[in-house]
Amino acid sequence: MIPRVVTLLLAAALPLAAAPPPRQPAQAKPNILWITSEDNGPQYGAYGDSYATTPNIDKLAARGFRFRTVWSNGPVCGAARTALITGMFPEANGGEHMRSLVRLPGFIKMYPQLLREAGYYTTNNNKTDYNFLEQGTVWDESSATAHWSHRKAGQPFFAVFNIMQSHESAVRRRPHTWIHDIEKVAVPPYMPDTLETRQDWAQYYDQLSEMDRILGERLAELEAAGLADDTIVMHYGDHGASLPRSKRFPYNSGLQVGLIAYVPPKFRDLIPPELRRPGSESTRLVSFVDFAPTLLSLAGVKPPEWMHGKAFLGPHTAAPPEFLFGFRGRMDERYDLIRSVRDQRYVYIRNYMPHRPYGQHVDYMFGMPLLPVWKRMYDEGRLKPPQTFFWEPKPSEELYDLQSDKWEVHNLAGVDAHRETLARMRRALAAHEREVRDVGFMPEYELHRGFTAYERGRDPAKYDFDRVYRIAQLASDRSVPLASIRSGLTDKDPIVRYWAATGVLIRGRDAVAATSADLPRLLRDAEPGPAIVAAEAAARFGTPELRQQAIDALLEYSNASRHEEYVAVFALYSLNQVPDLSDAVKQTVKSLPAEPGVAPGRLRQRENYFPRLITAIIEGVR
Numbered sequence: 079m080i081p082r083v084v085t086l087l088l089a090a091a092l093p094l095a096a097a098p099p100p101r102q103p104a105q106a107k108p109n110i111l112w113i114t115s116e117d118n119g120p121q122y123g124a125y126g127d128s129y130a131t132t133p134n135i136d137k138l139a140a141r142g143f144r145f146r147t148v149w150s151n152g153p154v155c156g157a158a159r160t161a162l163i164t165g166m167f168p169e170a171n172g173g174e175h176m177r178s179l180v181r182l183p184g185f186i187k188m189y190p191q192l193l194r195e196a197g198y199y200t201t202n203n204n205k206t207d208y209n210f211l212e213q214g215t216v217w218d219e220s221s222a223t224a225h226w227s228h229r230k231a232g233q234p235f236f237a238v239f240n241i242m243q244s245h246e247s248a249v250r251r252r253p254h255t256w257i258h259d260i261e262k263v264a265v266p267p268y269m270p271d272t273l274e275t276r277q278d279w280a281q282y283y284d285q286l287s288e289m290d291r292i293l294g295e296r297l298a299e300l301e302a303a304g305l306a307d308d309t310i311v312m313h314y315g316d317h318g319a320s321l322p323r324s325k326r327f328p329y330n331s332g333l334q335v336g337l338i339a340y341v342p343p344k345f346r347d348l349i350p351p352e353l354r355r356p357g358s359e360s361t362r363l364v365s366f367v368d369f370a371p372t373l374l375s376l377a378g379v380k381p382p383e384w385m386h387g388k389a390f391l392g393p394h395t396a397a398p399p400e401f402l403f404g405f406r407g408r409m410d411e412r413y414d415l416i417r418s419v420r421d422q423r424y425v426y427i428r429n430y431m432p433h434r435p436y437g438q439h440v441d442y443m444f445g446m447p448l449l450p451v452w453k454r455m456y457d458e459g460r461l462k463p464p465q466t467f468f469w470e471p472k473p474s475e476e477l478y479d480l481q482s483d484k485w486e487v488h489n490l491a492g493v494d495a496h497r498e499t500l501a502r503m504r505r506a507l508a509a510h511e512r513e514v515r516d517v518g519f520m521p522e523y524e525l526h527r528g529f530t531a532y533e534r535g536r537d538p539a540k541y542d543f544d545r546v547y548r549i550a551q552l553a554s555d556r557s558v559p560l561a562s563i564r565s566g567l568t569d570k571d572p573i574v575r576y577w578a579a580t581g582v583l584i585r586g587r588d589a590v591a592a593t594s595a596d597l598p599r600l601l602r603d604a605e606p607g608p609a610i611v612a613a614e615a616a617a618r619f620g621t622p623e624l625r626q627q628a629i630d631a632l633l634e635y636s637n638a639s640r641h642e643e644y645v646a647v648f649a650l651y652s653l654n655q656v657p658d659l660s661d662a663v664k665q666t667v668k669s670l671p672a673e674p675g676v677a678p679g680r681l682r683q684r685e686n687y688f689p690r691l692i693t694a695i696i697e698g699v700r
Contacts, residue, residue, distance in 0.1 A: 172531025553581030
């Protein structure tokens with residue numbers, strides 16, 4: 079028999095032994111989970127797309143909130159992520175060109191570094207793909223195994239999981255068993271209605287469903303860990319749809335993405351009152367440069383002044399912008415320069431290289447099955463506008479009314495009734511370009527010389543933006559007489575000379591004939607930019623004698639064993655624009671170095687475009 083005193087002692091001890099561990103204090107800062115996806119716009123049920131099958135995304139939107147109009151700034155992964163990771167417009171820091179790996183000033187930090195300083199455990203699973211070199215430790219983990227579960231006990235986390243199933247490479251993969259009905263595809267009017275077009279679009283929606291399934295698994299994982307009440311969840315795609323004329327192009331179709339967020343009740347003070355009702359929609363204009371300052375705001379950190387973006391959630395929420403801005407620079411081996419702006423209704427596009435067609439032969443892009451068919455139909459004369467536009471030189475300006483023209487095919491830039499709108503959008507874009515001191519007007523090789531592109535861009539002594547911007551505006555507008563830009567061919571500033579030569583190239587044969595006394599001198603210019611552009615103009619439109627001099631100059635600059643890699647890539651690209659090259663020239667091109675030999679390490683680290691361009695020249699593909 080157990081003594082009474084012992085029984086009492088045991089009874090007193092039992093509740094202590096069975097009691098749960100002491101309750102942890104409530105986490106002061108929210109966890110933040112980003113579930114991102116590749117190459118997809120807002121083609122979700124939650125955004126009114128009845129063809130889409132996205133139940134998990136739709137449920138997230140129903141219990142959270144969505145933003146109606148969100149732009150990725152850049153229409154391709156590297157450009158878009160460059161805007162995301164810094165909170166800066168890549169036009170200001172040189173990060174607009176695909177995988178260019180420019181350098182950033184030391185004071186600019188990527189947002190994971192700033193979150194780490196605020197006590198967050200930061201993980202990325204696992205894509206980076208920024209257009210600049212990383213400095214210092216950016217993430218606590220960045221790999222295929224990176225996970226928020228590896229953090230210290232009680233430490234808030236910021237985690238990114240990137241879903242690849244909607245990427246361009248998955249949309250074009252064959253064989254494929256289509257789930258979405260091919261007959262019910264909405265074919266954009268700028269594309270031909272072919273079997274390949276319907277198959278590619280239907281497969282795009284199939285892959286969105288697969289992406290949605292994986293997103294559901296990530297949300298279930300968070301719920302199973304008991305963290306759903308402590309974690310802000312955000313989902314978005316990294317730019318517009320993976321198909322041509324969306325991805326890589328700064329139309330609304332190439333830049334608009336969905337953005338859906340859920341904020342647990344305990345953190346409801348971090349969102350505006352109008353978004354606290356489940357299923358709410360915000361009409362605020364948002365773009366990727368706003369994401370970094372918003373993350374910092376949610377973490378209780380004031381965004382640094384050098385960030386261009388403005389927080390749209392948290393205590394540091396700023397006034398909403400009136401406009402969103404987009405851009406296009408070099409896309410892999412093809413050069414271009416486009417800027418765009420939108421408000422709640424209109425999209426305005428300024429083409430600074432209107433002589434380059436939209437559908438330049440980007441080798442990777444042409445892997446989409448519909449694209450070779452589309453090009454062949456154009457070459458055979460089987461298409462009518464707007465299906466022909468993709469393969470033709472661009473207008474200098476474009477203006478679209480998204481309320482009546484969601485596919486952006488009716489250009490209103492020359493319509494009298496829209497003159498005031500055109501002027502307003504022009505002013506907005508010009509003000510933006512001046513504010514950020516857009517360095518995209520420099521030849522790309524200039525962005526890698528000496529100072530960082532950002533620092534050089536903000537130094538008037540090293541970059542006379544106002545003069546460069548003025549000549550670029552004049553040169554790229556075909557309605558401006560050649561006489562207005564001709565003096566720029568002998569300007570002391572090589573970037574001004576570069577744009578004046580570009581103006582001659584844009585205007586074609588008559589302009590080359592009118593400047594035949596200037597072009598030979600430019601072929602010997604001390605800087606490669608003016609020389610290469612002048613050489614392309616002379617090789618395409620000059621006399622036989624001038625053409626041969628120009629081709630010789632392009633061959634010289636294309637030699638990566640003697641010239642900087644970005645100079646050689648630019649020269650190869652320009653040589654590729656010259657038709658009817660002789661077999662002897664092609665044989666010389668075939669013998670050129672296929673890797674950079676002077677100042678290597680940037681293009682070669684991420685992407686080597688030399689073999690693509692050499693092959694394109696030999697095969698006559700432009």
